[in-house]
Structure formats: structure tokens, C-alpha cells
Amino acid sequence: MTPNEIKEIEIQDKVFELVDGFTSFRFNAGAGAGKTYALIETLKYVTIKKIIATKSPQKIACITYTNIAVDEINRRLGNSGTVHVSTIHERLWEVIKGAQPQLLICHKEKLIEVIEKNKEELKNRDKAKFFVELDKQQKQDFIQYIMQTKDFFYQSKKLSATLFRNSYKNNTEFDKPAFLDKCLSNVEVFKYVAGLLYKKQRLEKCLVRIDAKQEKRVDYDSRVNTDRLHYMKFSHDTLLEYGLKLVKTYPILCRIIIDKYPYFFIDEYQDTHRNVIEFIKIIHDYAIKNKKKWMVGYFGDTAQCIYDDGVGRAITDIHGGLEDVNKIFNRRSHQQVIDVVNNIRDDEIVQVPIAQGKNNGSVVFFHNNYSNRMIIAKKFIDDYKAELSKNGKSECCTDSENIKINCLVLTNSLIAAFNDFEDVYNAYKSSAIYYDLINVQVLSQQLEKLHPTVLTIYKLVKLYQDLQESKVSYHDIFGVHSEKITFSKASLVVHELKNKEVVSLKDWVELISTLLQSNSVKDTLGKMLMNRIDYNQNEVVSADVFNMTLSSHINNLMNDSAENDDKAKEKIASILSLPMTSLINWSNFICGVEVDDVIYHTYHGTKGEEYENVAIILERSFGNMNRDKFKNYFITISKNEKEQLCFFSDPKMKEKHINTKNLLYVACSRAIKNLRVLYLDDISEIKEGIEKIFGPSKPLLTEENKTSK
Numbered sequence: 001m002t003p004n005e006i007k008e009i010e011i012q013d014k015v016f017e018l019v020d021g022f023t024s025f026r027f028n029a030g031a032g033a034g035k036t037y038a039l040i041e042t043l044k045y046v047t048i049k050k051i052i053a054t055k056s057p058q059k060i061a062c063i064t065y066t067n068i069a070v071d072e073i074n075r076r077l078g079n080s081g082t083v084h085v086s087t088i089h090e091r092l093w094e095v096i097k098g099a100q101p102q103l104l105i106c107h108k109e110k111l112i113e114v115i116e117k118n119k120e121e122l123k124n125r126d127k128a129k130f131f132v133e134l135d136k137q138q139k140q141d142f143i144q145y146i147m148q149t150k151d152f153f154y155q156s157k158k159l160s161a162t163l164f165r166n167s168y169k170n171n172t173e174f175d176k177p178a179f180l181d182k183c184l185s186n187v188e189v190f191k192y193v194a195g196l197l198y199k200k201q202r203l204e205k206c207l208v209r210i211d212a213k214q215e216k217r218v219d220y221d222s223r224v225n226t227d228r229l230h231y232m233k234f235s236h237d238t239l240l241e242y243g244l245k246l247v248k249t250y251p252i253l254c255r256i257i258i259d260k261y262p263y264f265f266i267d268e269y270q271d272t273h274r275n276v277i278e279f280i281k282i283i284h285d286y287a288i289k290n291k292k293k294w295m296v297g298y299f300g301d302t303a304q305c306i307y308d309d310g311v312g313r314a315i316t317d318i319h320g321g322l323e324d325v326n327k328i329f330n331r332r333s334h335q336q337v338i339d340v341v342n343n344i345r346d347d348e349i350v351q352v353p354i355a356q357g358k359n360n361g362s363v364v365f366f367h368n369n370y371s372n373r374m375i376i377a378k379k380f381i382d383d384y385k386a387e388l389s390k391n392g393k394s395e396c397c398t399d400s401e402n403i404k405i406n407c408l409v410l411t412n413s414l415i416a417a418f419n420d421f422e423d424v425y426n427a428y429k430s431s432a433i434y435y436d437l438i439n440v441q442v443l444s445q446q447l448e449k450l451h452p453t454v455l456t457i458y459k460l461v462k463l464y465q466d467l468q469e470s471k472v473s474y475h476d477i478f479g480v481h482s483e484k485i486t487f488s489k490a491s492l493v494v495h496e497l498k499n500k501e502v503v504s505l506k507d508w509v510e511l512i513s514t515l516l517q518s519n520s521v522k523d524t525l526g527k528m529l530m531n532r533i534d535y536n537q538n539e540v541v542s543a544d545v546f547n548m549t550l551s552s553h554i555n556n557l558m559n560d561s562a563e564n565d566d567k568a569k570e571k572i573a574s575i576l577s578l579p580m581t582s583l584i585n586w587s588n589f590i591c592g593v594e595v596d597d598v599i600y601h602t603y604h605g606t607k608g609e610e611y612e613n614v615a616i617i618l619e620r621s622f623g624n625m626n627r628d629k630f631k632n633y634f635i636t637i638s639k640n641e642k643e644q645l646c647f648f649s650d651p652k653m654k655e656k657h658i659n660t661k662n663l664l665y666v667a668c669s670r671a672i673k674n675l676r677v678l679y680l681d682d683i684s685e686i687k688e689g690i691e692k693i694f695g696p697s698k699p700l701l702t703e704e705n706k707t708s709k
Contacts, residue, residue: 004329004354011327012038016045018323019263019295024284025323026269026298026315030351031341031669032332032610039267039299040076046263047082059260063088064267066446069608073267084261088276089236092243093220095257100217102250106242107218108210111203111229118200122193130183131193141177146194147201148174153194158548158555160569161187202230223534225448225455236448240275247282254286258294268608269300271310274318281319298322303345306604306662313658329354332610334361334673341669343693344661360673365694367679371702374417377617379702380678381407381598384615388674405598406611408667410619410630412438418600421586427574428454431558435625445590445605453557456533456550457505457575458590461583463532464508467498478524479531485524493521493528505583506576509550516543603667614671620681631681633660634689 018025019042029035039062046060060083064070073085084091096103125132134142146153149171156167165184168176177183184190206229209215221233228234234242247253264280266272280296287294298315305312316322330338330351338351340363353359368376388403409415416425428442429435433451441451450458466472474490475482482490496515502508512529515521526540539549551572558571588595592605601609620631636647636657648654668675678700683690690697 002355004352008034008327008329008354011325012041014325015042015297018325019046019050019297022262022293022295023323024296024321025325026300027325027327028301028349029299029327030301030330030345030349031304031666032330033301033327033351034329034331035299035301035327036073036076036267037331038327039265040073042297043073043077043083043265047080050263051082058262059084060263060265061091061261062086062265062267063091065271069267088266088272089220089222089239092239092276092279093222095260096243096246096253097220099246099250099253102246102253103218103242104210104215106245107229107232107234108207109245110234110238110241111207111210114229115200115203115207118196118203122196127189128193128196129189130185134179138177138179142179142183143197145174145177145180146197150198153198157191158552164191199230206230206232222448224452225450226452237273240273240279244275244279244282247279251286254283255290255292257283258287258292262294264294264296266296266298267300268304269298269315270302270305270312271300271307271607273309274311274314277311277315277318284319301349303347303349303662303665304607306607306659306666312662328352332672333358333669335359336361336363337668337671337673337675339363340675340694341665344665344668346661361671361675362673363671363675363677363694365677365679365690365697366700367681367683367690367697368700368702369680369682373414373680376680376700376702377414377418377678380617380676380700381405381615383700384613384676385598388613403597403613404611405613405615406606406609406670407598407600407615407617408603408606408670409600409617410603410622412443412602414617415443415589415600415602416586418598419585419589421582421589424578424582424586427578430571430574432556439602439604443589443602443605445592447590450590451557453553456553457583458587459533460505460508461580461587462591463528464497464502464580465584465587467494470498477532478527481527481531485527489521489524493524496521497525502580504576504580505578508580509547509576513543513547516540516546603663606670607666609670610672611670612672613674614668614676616667616675616677618677618679620679629656629660630664630679631686633657633664634686636689637692638686638689 015025015027015038027035027038029038043060043062050056051058051060062073062083062085064073064085064087067087070085070087077083077085084094086094122128122131131139131142149168152167152171152173156164159167164187168180168184183193206215215232218232218234220239221228221235224233225235227238247257264283266276266280269277283294284296286292298319302313302315311318326349328349328351331354333341333353335353335358338353342350366380368380370376384405385403388405407418409418412425412429413422416422425442429438433441433454437451440449442454444450447455447458463477466476474485474487474494477494478485478490493515497511500511502511512525515525526537529535529540529546530537535546535549538545540546554572554575558575589600618630620629621627622629636644639647648657668677677694679690679697683697687697
């Protein structure tokens with residue numbers, strides 16, 4: 001056993017000592033240090049020594065960031081009824097769902113809060129201009145008219161601006177206010193105001209039902225990422241909000257949690273929401289005050305905080321008084337990669353390889369700004385593949401693994417182009433999604449982060465894939481409904497969906513719509529859609545309703561501000577006309593399916609992964625909202641200490657720098673042995689900063705730019 005391996009055991013023993021003494025701690029370790037291994041060993045120790053040995057009925061809670069991480073921990077831990085591994089949302093809901101009277105109070109307060117917010121939005125001159133300018137009587141008349149025409153509004157809502165405006169002008173069923181034409185001058189604002197008024201009405205009616213004790217239960221809906229408060233359902237962020245409010249207001253809940261879970265562990269704490277850390281801190285304070293034996297162990301690395309809602313370094317401000325356990329050993333990478341990632345993180349954790357023999361890696365930084373970016377990027381990858389093939393089979397890999405390259409791409413356009421769904425990305429790019437949210441709401445591999453309409457389209461495409469590939473069971477297709485569906489009916493609807501030519505999303509939607517008109521398969525297909533698309537029963541009762549629901553969702557996604565009929569129709573058509581081949585490529589990317597020896601990822605999508613050969617494509621900017629993100633980073637690290645202190649005196653600039661540093665750290669630390677980086681812009685101003693981290697840089701030349709030079 002090497003000296004480093006002995007020290008690693010000593011660090012793990014330190015964790016066990018803290019557990020023995022119910023001392024809460026923070027386990028900090030860099031990328032590749034074996035954080036998950038340390039967590040698993042700790043869970044095993046507590047299970048055997050603290051629960052089984054004492055025959056305690058209590059359980060161990062282990063929460064982590066994603067369902068993928070949950071599965072990985074369960075796989076490595078083995079089946080255990082003692083350790084409850086879950087996402088924070090799943091565990092929190094399990095803990096608080098029984099406190100329905102208290103949850104109803106939280107929900108009522110939330111309804112009142114949102115109603116008040118709606119009232120304020122109706123006073124916003126920028127968002128609700130025409131409504132603000134109406135006098136008191138006109139506002140009353142407008143609200144009365146809007147409520148009378150509610151059904152008409154939702155029937156017309158999916159229409160483009162001109163058609164929507166004309167539909168109101170031509171409607172003779174209701175008496176129109178004399179000033180209605182003025183209200184309709186900007187259809188986007190009209191729809192926004194009407195939507196607020198309808199939402200306010202729904203919420204107020206829900207309040208009345210709660211006060212009348214007609215509503216007795218409120219539920220967390222894990223399938224959607226938006227609140228539906230008037231249906232007595234809430235989503236992810238609101239669950240965290242309610243949970244925090246409950247432990248603040250009702251200390252008895254802290255007692256219940258402590259009694260059930262005396263040992264609480266949080267994986268990837270840096271990505272955990274601030275509300276969760278506050279929630280845990282309140283429980284910790286209660287335990288100390290009431291002399292209860294309870295502890296929390298945080299496992300993670302602040303240098304790998306790359307999500308905007310992650311607590312990151314702020315954990316020490318929210319939950320102080322923790323014992324720190326630092327681990328500097330790297331089990332993943334060769335020394336050459338470790339040197340680079342140490343240069344990037346530049347803090348108290350300076351990693352060393354766990355084994356001295358890991359010293360055969362290589363890191364090369366290339367740059368080129370003379371030619372077409374796609375041509376250069378492909379040349380970069382082709383050269384890398386040729387180099388790996390030339391070097392032959394490595395000691396630890398098969399031939400196929402040896403030449404496999406995992407390429408991390410910064411910009412959305414390149415990731416879409418490399419994965420052959422550029423047309424899908426371009427269609428979404430023209431949607432109402434804010435540009436800086438495209439990466440999350442269109443390309444995230446965490447489904448709950450996708451835009452609701454994008455998620456619906458993904459589920460439609462995934463259903464098509466699963467049916468065509470015949471790799472899923474009827475239970476996967478029909479879910480709980482499969483128990484009430486005969487084999488013959490299930491087979492019939494699957495056969496009808498599989499054996500028709502489908503070229504585009506429009507073809508697929510039309511095929512579903514056609515079958516919804518058939519009495520022989522309508523009910524069975526409806527159950528399939530309820531299970532796979534998460535539609536409600538009233539959204540699949542007929543082809544017309546299904547089409548209207550989907551069209552309305554796509555219209556809202558694509559035409560938030562469209563004032564032109566033709567343009568609105570063109571945007572909707574751009575989604576429906578997307579080829580299924582491209583949509584399947586997009587679906588495969590979301591699912592992480594590998595179809596080639598070069599696999600392309602977003603930086604965020606590789607969190608927690610490790611690859612033998614890594615390629616990184618860098619650019620000076622990270623989208624329009626992060627202009628010069630990496631250029632500014634490299635400029636900053638080339639400054640002297642005094643200049644950096646001056647620069648970091650601005651908290652916003654410091655936070656941007658740290659975010660960029662963390663992103664680059666996560667990307668580079670995925671590499672086990674070989675790391676190649678390509679910078680697609682001019683490096684003349686940032687060469688010093690680049691070489692401070694990566695060493696000497698090299699130009700990547702093609703025949704084309706050799707000539708131009």
C-alpha cells in the first residue's frame with residue numbers, strides 16, 4: 001500500500017470518527033478524488049455500525065442532485081432498506097406530505113402572494129400599458145367583458161396577432177366596451193393582461209374553496225416544472241419553499257425528521273439550492289438546542305459549482321460551524337492533467353495522484369482564428385483521432401475505447417451541428433425562450449429543467465423511438481393503465497402507431513390525431529398519452545382537444561410576441577415540420593445515447609463523468625449574454641495580485657470570474673489521460689493567461705489558413 005493510500009484511509013477514518021461523535025461535517029475533495037466512494041463507505045459504516053448493530057428502526061437519509069446520481073449510489077451501495085437514497089425533492093416530499101393542515105396554510109399564503117404579485121403586474125406600465133391607462137370604471141368594464149369572453153379567449157389564444165384581433169372585432173355575441181380597439185392595439189399586451197386576470201380569478205376561487213374547507217389536500221407534482229396552484233399542485237422550487245417555511249414555523253417537524261433520520265448525508269452539496277441548506281441548518285440548530293443526537297455530512301466541491309441555483313461557496317455563510325475534511329488525492333487523472341486542473345482551481349486543495357505511476361498523460365492547447373469554425377473544429381477532432389490511432393492501444397483500454405473521444409462544446413450551435421440536430425436547435429432558437437436559457441431549457445439532460453413545451457415534444461419523440469425500436473414493455477408504454485388494458489387492445493394501438501410512415505413531427509401528431517378518432521383504439525391510445533406525455537384525461541378525450549392543447553403549447557412557445565400572421569404560422573410550422581431523424585438525434589443527445597466514437601457534450605452535461613480522451617472547444621464568449629466570458633477570464637489570471645484584488649472588489653465581476661473558472665475546471669477535470677483544447681478566437685491578448693494554466697500553446701493549421709498566412 002502506497003503512502004498516499006494510507007493517508008486516504010486515515011481521511012476516511014476521520015469521517016467515521018465524526019459520525020461516531022454526531023459531529024456535522026463538510027467533506028471537500030477535488031474532481032476525481034473519489035467523493036462518491038467516500039460517501040458509499042460512510043453509508044456502509046453507519047448502516048452496519050449504527051443501525052444494524054443496535055437494531056435501530058431508524059433510517060439513513062442520503063440526498064443527491066439528480067435521479068441518475070440516485071441510481072448510481074443505489075447500484076454501488078446495493079439494495080438497502082436502511083439507506084433512503086433520493087433527490088432532495090423526493091425525500092423532502094416524503095417527509096412533509098403528511099403535514100397537510102400546515103401545507104394548506106403554506107399554499108394559502110402562496111396563493112395570496114401570487115395574487116398580490118399579479119395585482120402589481122397589472123399596475124406595470126411597461127407590461128400592462130393599456131390597462132394602466134384605463135380609468136376606474138373602464139377597468140371594471142374591461143374586467144367584466146374579459147370574464148364574459150373567457151371561453152372565446154382560450155379558443156382564439158393560439159391565433160396570430162392579426163387573426164386574434166379580428167376575431168374580437170367580429171365577435172357580436174357580447175357587448176364590447178367602446179375602448180376595446182385601443183386595448184387590442186398590442187395583442188401581446190392584451191393576452192398578457194387577460195392571462196393575469198384569468199389567473200387571478202382562478203387563484204381567488206381556489207382561496208375561497210380552501211376557506212370553505214372544500215380543499216383538504218395539496219400535492220407536489222414531480223412531472224412538471226411549473227406550479228398549478230389553483231389545482232392544488234406545486235412544482236420543484238415551491239416544494240423547497242414550503243419545506244423551509246414548515247421547519248421554520250413548526251419545530252415539531254424538525255423533531256420528526258431527527259427521530260426518523262439521525263444521519264443525514266448530502267451529495268454534491270455545492271449544487272444544492274440555498275433553501276435546502278437553510279432547511280438542514282434549522283434542523284441542526286434544533287438538534288443542538290434540544291440535545292438531540294443528529295448529524296449532517298456534506299460531500300462535494302465548491303470548485304465544481306456551475307449551476308446558478310447551487311449554493312456553492314455560500315454554504316459557509318448559511319451553515320457555519322461544520323468540521324471540514326479535505327481530501328487532496330486524485331484517483332482519476334494522470335499527473336499532466338492534474339497539473340492543469342490545479343492551476344485552474346488555485347485554492348487550498350492542491351491535488352496529487354493517488355498512485356505515482358500515473359504520469360503518462362498529455363495536455364495540448366491549440367488555437368486558430370483564421371477559418372470557418374466548423375472546419376477547424378472538425379480538423380481538430382480528426383487530428384486527435386489520428387494521433388490516438390497512431391499511438392496504438394493503451395494499457396487499460398480496448399481498441400474502441402482507445403480512440404473514443406468525448407468532446408465538450410461550449411456553444412449551443414456547435415453542439416447541435418456536431419450531433420446532427422442543427423435544424424431542431426435553430427427552430428427552438430427563434431422561440432420565446434430567453435437566449436441565456438436555451439442551454440438549459442432545450443439541451444439539458446435533466447428533464448425537469450426543459451421548457452414545458454420542449455419537454456412535451458421530447459416525450460412525443462421518445463414515445464415514437466420506443467415504439468419503433470420495440471425495446472420497451474407494455475408497462476413502460478402504458479404505465480399503471482396497463483393492468484386495465486387487454487393484450488389485444490395494447491397490441492392493436494402499438495401496431496397502428498408503428499406501421500405508418502412518419503417523416504416529420506407533423507406526421508406523428510397527425511397519426512396520433514387520426515387514431516384518436518377511431519373508437520377501436522381511442523381509449524387505449526389516450527391512456528398511452530396520459531402515461532408517456534403526462535397529459536390529463538381531459539386533454540386526450542378527442543383528436544380536436546389533443547391538437548388544440550399541443551398547438552396552444554407550441555404557439556405559446558414560439559409566438560410570445562408575434563404580431564404578424566404569416567410569421568406566427570411560419571414559427572409554428574418550423575416546429576411541426578422538423579424531421580423525425582433530427583428530433584431523434586436531439587432526443588439521443590438528451591438521453592446521453594452514444595452513436596459514434598466521438599461523443600459531443602455540453603460542458604454542464606459532463607458533470608460527474610470521466611473519459612480517457614477529452615477534447616474541449618473553447619471560444620471567447622459563451623453566447624450573447626456572456627460576451628468575452630473566457631477572454632476576460634484569461635486576461636484576469638494574467639494580472640498581478642494587486643490588480644486582481646482591485647478587479648475582485650466588484651462582487652459581480654468576482655462572481656462571473658469564479659463561475660468561468662469553475663466551468664473550465666469541471667471541463668478539464670473530466671480527462672483521465674489525454675486532454676486537447678482548441679480556442680477558436682484570437683489569443684494575442686490572452687496568451688499569457690492561457691499558458692499560465694496550460695503551458696505552451698500551438699497554432700492549429702489547415703491547408704486553407706496556411707495559404708492565407
